[in-house]
Amino acid sequence: MGSGEWCLQKRDSFKSETLVGNETVPEIGCLSIIVLGASGDLAKKKTFPALFHLYCQGFLPPNEVHIFGYARTKISDDELRNRISGYLVSERSASPSKDVSKFLQLIKYVSGSYDAAEGFQTLDKEISKHETSKNSLEGSSRRLFYLALPPSVYPSVCRMIRRYCMNKSNLGGWTRIVVEKPFGRDLGSAEELSSQIGKLFDEPQIYRIDHYLGKELVQNLLVLRFANRFFLPLWNRDNIDNVQIVFREDFGTEGRGGYFDEYGIIRDIIQNHLLQVLCLVAMEKPVSLKPEHIRDEKVKVLQSVLPIKDEEVVLGQYEGYRDDPTVPDHSNTPTFATVILRIHNERWEGVPFILKAGKALNSRKAEIRVQFKDVPGDIFKCKKQGRNEFVIRLQPSEAMYMKLMVKQPGLEMSTVQSELDLSYRQRYQGVTIPEAYERLILDTYDPCPFLSLKYYCLQCLPLQLDKR
Numbered sequence: 001m002g003s004g005e006w007c008l009q010k011r012d013s014f015k016s017e018t019l020v021g022n023e024t025v026p027e028i029g030c031l032s033i034i035v036l037g038a039s040g041d042l043a044k045k046k047t048f049p050a051l052f053h054l055y056c057q058g059f060l061p062p063n064e065v066h067i068f069g070y071a072r073t074k075i076s077d078d079e080l081r082n083r084i085s086g087y088l089v090s091e092r093s094a095s096p097s098k099d100v101s102k103f104l105q106l107i108k109y110v111s112g113s114y115d116a117a118e119g120f121q122t123l124d125k126e127i128s129k130h131e132t133s134k135n136s137l138e139g140s141s142r143r144l145f146y147l148a149l150p151p152s153v154y155p156s157v158c159r160m161i162r163r164y165c166m167n168k169s170n171l172g173g174w175t176r177i178v179v180e181k182p183f184g185r186d187l188g189s190a191e192e193l194s195s196q197i198g199k200l201f202d203e204p205q206i207y208r209i210d211h212y213l214g215k216e217l218v219q220n221l222l223v224l225r226f227a228n229r230f231f232l233p234l235w236n237r238d239n240i241d242n243v244q245i246v247f248r249e250d251f252g253t254e255g256r257g258g259y260f261d262e263y264g265i266i267r268d269i270i271q272n273h274l275l276q277v278l279c280l281v282a283m284e285k286p287v288s289l290k291p292e293h294i295r296d297e298k299v300k301v302l303q304s305v306l307p308i309k310d311e312e313v314v315l316g317q318y319e320g321y322r323d324d325p326t327v328p329d330h331s332n333t334p335t336f337a338t339v340i341l342r343i344h345n346e347r348w349e350g351v352p353f354i355l356k357a358g359k360a361l362n363s364r365k366a367e368i369r370v371q372f373k374d375v376p377g378d379i380f381k382c383k384k385q386g387r388n389e390f391v392i393r394l395q396p397s398e399a400m401y402m403k404l405m406v407k408q409p410g411l412e413m414s415t416v417q418s419e420l421d422l423s424y425r426q427r428y429q430g431v432t433i434p435e436a437y438e439r440l441i442l443d444t445y446d447p448c449p450f451l452s453l454k455y456y457c458l459q460c461l462p463l464q465l466d467k468r
């Protein structure tokens with residue numbers, strides 16, 4: 001590969017194999033993707049657009065795939081299509097408007113509640129109708145249920161799917177469910193949720209996802225840390241002063257109060273997205289890239305986090321939050337939080353990990369800032385100009401750069417802070433970086449050969465924050 005080329009893993013087809021008993025059976029049946037909570041924010045902004053991108057790249061062939069939206073809101077197929085069409089933009093499509101209208105025709109909407117038989121029976125009928133129309137053999141069809149819903153309704157939705165919407169799987173077919181973060185409200189409810197879902201589905205059928213793990217630069221953390229010799233000796237308490245992991249958004253709840261107000265910024269962002277990033281920054285090298293090995297190292301980091309001190313937490317709520325009609329008038333749910341985590345182990349003792357997250361701030365950014373200690377015996381007296389800092393910008397405009405001290409060009413011997421800059425847009429021109437949800441959803445029905453699906457899953461990560 002030339003130095004400017006980009007290695008994106010490609011899949012030849014969207015066909016996989018599945019294990020039936022002891023035999024591997026090719027997956028030949030049609031695929032139904034059911035988005036539950038289709039009227040909501042996640043569905044509109046991320047799930048349907050990701051499905052559209054996959055469609056444009058040929059990963060959802062129209063002769064084999066159908067998409068269903070399900071929610072309580074009473075709308076027609078066309079109303080759902082209108083709601084999402086503005087979000088379907090693909091740089092990878094040769095004729096975007098044609099692709100959008102063809103894609104929208106794959107979508108059907110069913111309205112129903114999350115805890116009553118009727119809606120799910122109708123949904124099952126619609127899916128079966130589609131399977132029959134595609135001549136999919138009974139036992140070979142695949143059904144992927146994506147719960148774009150608040151976790152409070154996962155148990156009842158899973159019960160309904162189990163009771164009314166399962167298909168046969170003896171010919172390579174399957175039924176899978178994808179659940180979103182936050183997985184419960186605290187350790188107790190997460191364990192209860194796990195046990196409730198575990199009674200209804202086998203572990204290989206369950207995908208608990210955190211889309212931050214699908215972001216390009218989050219995925220890069222493993223490579224960066226463990227494939228580069230020069231980071232190895234520096235990545236510890238002797239050299240690093242502090243690590244900041246920051247998420248900021250420049251918009252508020254915008255009608256998502258139904259979900260957000262029940263959870264708040266800590267459960268929405270910090271406990272999952274930022275903790276996953278923290279684990280990848282802080283963990284030891286895993287034995288291999290197997291998901292269990294990565295998970296084991298993450299768990300060790302989380303188990304080493306000390307209880308958080310009250311004086312190391314700041315909470316806030318943006319002005320105007322309660323004006324959102326979906327937010328209760330007297331809500332004190334935090335929309336901003338800063339938390340300092342301290343990892344009690346040999347590598348990180350004494351290094352604060354500062355996690356910050358906020359909605360409705362003045363900019364949208366997610367980044368990791370690793371600040372190094374001052375150089376001992378500073379002969380240049382350049383401390384005031386700033387420290388060495390390594391910044392990994394997850395979004396927008398993916399980049400990593402290293403702030404370092406250099407000689408100011410010219411006759412004098414003076415110093416200036418400069419940057420070694422790897423901005424992806426410049427370095428990888430013409431390359432489209434996949435959206436996190438594209439990778440995640442694709443992996444639920446076509447597992448990636450290198451970094452397998454369960455890497456994205458939250459399974460078995462203890463909820464250390466809520467344990468106290």
Ligand SMILES: NC(=O)C1=CN([C@@H]2O[C@H](COP(=O)(O)OP(=O)(O)OC[C@H]3O[C@@H](n4cnc5c(N)ncnc54)[C@H](OP(=O)(O)O)[C@@H]3O)[C@@H](O)[C@H]2O)C=CC1
Nearest residue numbers: 037039040041042071072073148149180181182256258259
């Ligand atoms: N929005 C985002 O960018 C992201 C969201 N997520 C996760 O996705 C899930 C859904 O989030 P999001 O779509 O933003 O939330 P929404 O508030 O938009 O809720 C999604 C849908 O769920 C239904 N719903 C909302 N509140 C309740 C409730 N209290 N009880 C039952 N049903 C309810 C509504 O559908 P109806 O009333 O029509 O049934 C709504 O359209 C959450 O777990 C969130 O953490 C993850 C990553 C990104």
Ligand SMILES: O=C1O[C@H](COP(=O)(O)O)[C@@H](O)[C@H](O)[C@H]1O
Nearest residue numbers: 181211249268269273366395436
């Ligand atoms: O999980 C969530 O993430 C989004 C932000 O995702 P991003 O990929 O756009 O950074 C956030 O808006 C939402 O509140 C939260 O549930």
